[in-house]
Amino acid sequence: MAKPSKKAKMIAEKLDAEKLYGVDEAIKTLKEFASAKFDETIEVAMNLGVDPRHADQMVRGMVSLPAGTGKDMRVAVFARGDNADKATAAGADKVGAEDLMEDMQAGNLNYDRVIATPDMMGIVGRLGKVLGPKGLMPNPKLGTVTPNVEQAVKDAKSGQVEYRVEKMGIIHSGIGKKSFSDADLRKNFDALVNAVIKSKPSGSKGKYVRKISVSSSMGPGLKIDLGDVEGV
Structure with missing residues (x-):
């Protein structure tokens, strides 16, 4: 059995695994312990009182983080004509129609989001087995099937x-x-949690938000005191 690293020992000595942290305190603590050589991502995990195997208990949506993500999002757009021009002008990394479909079928799927105009769904539909497993299939409910590709x-x-x-x-x-400020991380935390709360499905019974924890890419997970989270 491998011995714990010095960092793991230090974290174990200084952190109480059962402690409930206020959101601001948790963010500050995570940043103190995030010592990787790269700019670690701060992540949120929310345990919900739902069973997503049932359609009326699925929770899914989009939320705009006020301070951004710190990540360069790669976006592909299925569009033609003026819409293609608008998508390109808005900063899309790849815009096309049949040519983009063939490119994706060949395995070129290095995108974080795929957007399509409604008239392109006949083409995009052929990519269901390719895009579906990666969670990239355009969906009108998420705003990724839209005539306003520029805004998307x-x-x-x-x-x-x-x-x-x-x-x-x-x-x-x-x-x-x-590298984000504590204030910006708190704004983003609140935006995400509020969006999930507003997305509570009709089939959810009992307590909806059961646990929330925050962590960094290489750091510990800290339990959040739900009393410090508005709306829970």
């Missing part, structure tokens, strides 16, 4: 993220980088 690209580039509950009823999402 701008939203994606400026800090809009998707949240989606996983099999065990947990939502994971990054809310920024260690």
Whole structure:
């Protein structure tokens, strides 16, 4: 059995695994312990009282993080004519139609979001088995099937993220980088949590938000005191 690293020992000595942290205190503590050589992502995990195997308990949506994500989002757009020009002008990394479909079928899927105009869904539909497993399939409910591709690209580039509950009823999402100010991370935390709360499905019974924790890419997970989270 491998011995714990010096860093792991230090964290274990200084942190109480059972302590409930206020949001601001948790963010400050995580940044103190985030010692990786890269700019670690600060992440939120929310345990929800839902069973996503049932359609009326699915939680999924988009939220714009006020301080951005700190990540360069790669966006592909299926569009033609004026819409293609607008998507390109808005900063899309790749714009096309049949040519983009063939490129993706060949395995070129290095994108964080795929957007399409409604008239392109006949083409995009052929990519269901390719885009679906990666969570990239355009969806009108998420605003990724839209005639206003210009705004959709701008939203994606400026800090809009998707949240989606996983099999065990947990939502994971990054809310920024260690290099962000404490205030910006708090703004992003509040934006994400508020969006998830507003997305409470009709089939959710009992307590909806059961636990929230925050962590950094290489750091510990800290439990949040739900009493410090408005609306929970």
